[in-house]
Amino acid sequence: MSWNSAHGAAMIAAAQAHEALAIAADAYVDVFGGLRRAGVEVMGRRLGGLLGLYIDTSHGGPACLLNIGLEEVSMRHTAAHELGHHLMGHGTSIDHQEQSSGRWGEGWPQHEREAEAFASWFLMPRPAARAALVRCGLARPQSPLDVYRMARWMGTPYATTVRHLVRLKVIDRPIETVWLKYSPGSLKAQLADGLPLEPQAHIHLLTPAAHDATLHVAAGDCLLLTVPGAHYDPLPAGLAGAPPDTVGQLSFLDSAPAPEPGRVAWVTQELAVDTTVTATTASADVFRANLQLTPGREGLDRFWA
Numbered sequence: 001m002s003w004n005s006a007h008g009a010a011m012i013a014a015a016q017a018h019e020a021l022a023i024a025a026d027a028y029v030d031v032f033g034g035l036r037r038a039g040v041e042v043m044g045r046r047l048g049g050l051l052g053l054y055i056d057t058s059h060g061g062p063a064c065l066l067n068i069g070l071e072e073v074s075m076r077h078t079a080a081h082e083l084g085h086h087l088m089g090h091g092t093s094i095d096h097q098e099q100s101s102g103r104w105g106e107g108w109p110q111h112e113r114e115a116e117a118f119a120s121w122f123l124m125p126r127p128a129a130r131a132a133l134v135r136c137g138l139a140r141p142q143s144p145l146d147v148y149r150m151a152r153w154m155g156t157p158y159a160t161t162v163r164h165l166v167r168l169k170v171i172d173r174p175i176e177t178v179w180l181k182y183s184p185g186s187l188k189a190q191l192a193d194g195l196p197l198e199p200q201a202h203i204h205l206l207t208p209a210a211h212d213a214t215l216h217v218a219a220g221d222c223l224l225l226t227v228p229g230a231h232y233d234p235l236p237a238g239l240a241g242a243p244p245d246t247v248g249q250l251s252f253l254d255s256a257p258a259p260e261p262g263r264v265a266w267v268t269q270e271l272a273v274d275t276t277v278t279a280t281t282a283s284a285d286v287f288r289a290n291l292q293l294t295p296g297r298e299g300l301d302r303f304w305a
Helices: 003-020 031-037 072-087 110-123 126-135 144-154 158-167 173-179 184-192
Strands: 041-045 050-055 063-067 093-096 203-206 213-217 222-225 264-267 275-280 286-293
Touching: 003 072, 003 110, 031 041, 031 072, 031 110, 050 072, 063 072, 072 093, 072 110, 093 110, 110 158, 126 144, 144 158, 144 184, 144 213, 158 173, 158 184, 184 203, 203 213, 222 286
Parallel strands: 041 063, 203 222, 213 286
Antiparallel strands: 050 063, 050 093, 222 264, 275 286
16 A cells, blocks of 8 residues: 555544544644543553554454653654554554664555554644644744744644645645754754753744643743743743753753743643743733643553643
């Protein structure tokens, strides 16, 4: 089966899944809620070189095992991949870090292509991609940095997002080839502009278009306020105006000037509940962003907190 055929089948399956599982397709897609509603038991464990495992009914499922050694966006993609195996009628499947020894996707069997395509269409349906662009204050992505920012709103891996934008006809193949040469780390470094970040942490740019939006964050993430003339109001518990202990963190550009006080906040380990951060603009209007905390995903999903 070609990738085009896999995407054709997966696009239909993902759209049906959004409807059947009552998953909103115009925002951050709740893949773990989708697995729960589909009756798939989910467990998180450290799995070394494995991404995940889908277990069909003939082997005691439906269930899936996810590698908690992955960062959140990779776990989300793997979870969607395993949901694809389940909803597209595949058998038990073990998903390795490298599905093939050659170029990405080369030599993959039919069921793996379908599940991989399903993951992209499930997490990045056209309405969700459009909403991410709006939250970034963009009409179209003009650079790899724009795609990194889009991926933060969708909770998706950078390279997967670039590839899927071709399928959505937002960019073309030549642009895809160029943008795939950029690493997420290098893009994060450009956006951070010297701010210290843990290796798996992300930086989120909050533009005026992000007002009242919901952003999914984890400890170590940095929220850079880019609303003109705005400064954060007193930060709620779990957020800090100074970086946490920077031992082992990445300061990409040590010579870069510090951002203006009141325009940067870090998510700390003390953030225990979802919260709202506000800022006052130059015109005295209030800017709000709702923060939803990523839970720990070790063990059975019913115990994630």
